[in-house]
Amino acid sequence: MDKPLKTDNRPLLxxxxxxIGATAYPPGEPPRKIEIVKGVSFDLERGKVLGLIGESGAGKSTIGLAALAYGRGGVKITGGRVLLDGEDILGLGRRGIRGVRGARVCYVSQSAAASFNPAHRLMDQVIEATLRHGLATADEARARAVRLFGLLGLPEPETFGNRFPHQVSGGQLQRAMTAMALCPEPELIVFDEPTTALDVTTQIDVLAAIKSAIEQTGTAALYITHDLAVVAQVADDIMVLRHxxxxxxADTRKIIENPDEDYxxxxxxxxxxxxxxxxxxxxxxxxxxxxxxxxxPTPVLHDVSLHVPRGQTLAIVGESGSGKSTxxxxxxxxxxxxxxxxxxxxxxxxxxLKHRxxxxxxxxxxxxxMADTAMNPRQTVGQIIGxxxxxxxxxxxxxxxxxxGELLDQIEMGQGFIDRYPAELSGGQKQRVAIARALAAKPDLIICDEPTSALDPLVADGILKLLTGLxxxxxxxxxxxxxxxxxVRAIADSVAVMHRGRLVRFGPKSEALSPPFDAYTDLLLKSVPEMRLGWLEEVLSTRQIESADN
Incomplete structure (x- = not known):
């Protein structure tokens, strides 16, 4: 095990x-070793945030988990060092690493809903790691949690922890998970796509809460995302990864205003x-x-009327629960x-459906x-489209x-993919196969339900270009x-804005996205992250002024 680095001003991480490597098992072929992370190095100082950004497969989450000395899903750390306050945690034994995880380094995942036990109250889960590591008494841990609930802008902090996970919104649950990570007072938190699954309006609140909590606690953080506009609001420095x-x-301003590399x-x-x-x-x-x-017995849609002209695109926009997918x-x-x-x-x-x-x-x-869940993993691409x-x-x-083969050519993948299985495809390739499957029926109308929300920006852009070309x-x-x-701005002819099951705005894009706005559409448009420093603070300041005026 490496000795701690001898310096008073050394970075925390x-x-x-x-x-980092793994073993691939291609169907019909012998297993082969692949390298996922190839000699990455960086420093992170106390109280600072480093954004890790890149497309799927770039190694972002894999690197983040390495900060916990963890390899997910058969992934193995094969070389290098991960020094936490000068100590190489990769050299710690099983007991030693258990003392690091959940105490000195904590993790916030993309899906808070999947991370909480639905049978237990939030307070019990938020303070669990703090108690397990003996970092505070039960009363102290609860007091910490209540303070964090308030810091993170959760409603009724004193009683919020009495609720069960299903009794709070997705944004509130994501903030509760951040409270869980902060409660042990760790030196480092790894945020792994913490706002990707949230609506833009909710994302603002969670981003603001995370940024405020980091500033006030002095915790260092790795912030993993594929959204550069989002990470620009919270990160001091950004590392761009690929393959x-x-x-x-470089520092955040350099990356977003004057990057050196084409990618x-x-x-x-x-x-x-x-x-x-x-x-x-x-x-x-x-x-x-x-x-x-x-x-x-629960009404979901209320007197909705809209139309789509032949050969045109209607974008239906709104937050989760607005009635879009219904x-x-x-x-x-x-x-x-x-x-x-x-x-x-x-x-x-x-x-x-059965009568059509x-x-x-x-x-x-x-x-x-989610193309993943819409395909049979045991069928080849040829069988899925066929x-x-x-x-x-x-x-x-x-x-x-x-x-x-013709359809694979149309979606710009080529016939070489016909015998591959979904597990052998990237996220963007899977979504292209889903498009080919829809095209196979020679339809006149295609309903696209968030087909790019799980994709990286560059991959999503390729899907949008494909759809508009078709x-x-x-x-x-x-x-x-x-x-x-x-x-919506990129592809739509007309726009329908949904809110709580009602159509609050409908018309040509140029009219629907131009003022004067109703209150909800105004909030929606102002919540779209912009690629510039200080945008988050401006939005929050505007909200406070409007709230005071009302």
Missing amino acids: QVRDLR GETVEH TRDLVNVRAVRHTEAAEQSDRFFEMVGINAAYG LARVATGLLAPNTGDVRFDGETLPPQ TREQLRRMQMIYQ RPLRFYEGLRGAGQRRRV QRERGLSYIFITHDIAI
Whole structure:
């Protein structure tokens, strides 16, 4: 084990030539060793935040977990040093590392919902690690937790911990997880995509809470994300990673205002897609009229009416729980409305999927948010895309394989992927396969339910370019469900803003995204992170002024 580095002003965390590997098991081939992280080095001082940014597979989370001396999912740290306050934690035994995790180094994951036990109250879970490591008495730990709940802007801090996880919102649960990480008073916290799964309005509150907590506690942090605009609001320095290697490492202002590397410049200037809205939008190729819908006794949609012209894109935007995806379920017949009609090309569709004809089903397809869960992992790409070809066109054998190859060419992947399994594809490739599966039915309308929200910006941009190109070539109509206003500006002809099951704004993009705004649309537009320093503080200041005025 390395001796602590001899210096009074040494950084809290020193990573030196870190190498991390894994074993790949390709179907039909012998196992092979792969290197995920290739000699990464950096320092992190006390009270500072280092942002780790890059696309999927860049090694961000793998490096973050190495700060806990942990390799996830068969990943193994194969070389280098991770020094915490001068001590190489990679050389600690099992007992030694248990004393580090949850005490000196804590971890905040992307999905707080998956990290809390639904059967236990929040307070018991927030103070658990603090008590287990003997860092405070039960009364002291509870007092710390209540203080942190207040610091993180959680409602009724004194009693908030009495709630169960299902009794709070996603944003509140994410802040509760941050409180859990801060409660042991650690030296370092690893934030792994802590706001990626949140709506932009909720993301602002969580970002502000995290930044404030770090400043007031003096804890150092690694902040892992694929969103450069987000990390620019909280990080002192940013390290850009790609394929397990460092592309660029500098202070935040340098990275966002004057990057040296082409890849970094691509990240800064992402969203190259630009779509000019159609001048004429009166055509009602697809229409939903007076839709009211409920889940059991709970009303979800309230008198929603909107339409999509042929060959155009309607973006439906709003936060979680606004009714966006429920509207898609009604459109596809997965949820029958209580009242209202769904009309397609002049024809009123049966409200339930099982009563729709094969032709009606063929003409309307859907692309889901999580391509992973929408595919059978035991089927090859050829089988996944081939299924609708067999169902709608009766294609089998060589004819089916030939058509699958054509579709793979259309989505710019190529026929070499036809025999691969989903596990062998990147996130962007999986989403392209999902698009090819939808295209296989030769639809007229495709409903895209957050198809890029789980993707890195550059990969997402490629998917948007593909979709807009296919629209031009084939005259496709899209309903694009999203909470990302940048995507709305990039691809939409018309915009529908949903809030608590109601349509609060609908019309051509140029009108819907121009003032005067209703209060909710104004909040939504102001919550989209901008790639500049000080943006978060400006937004919070504006909110405080508006709150005081009201």
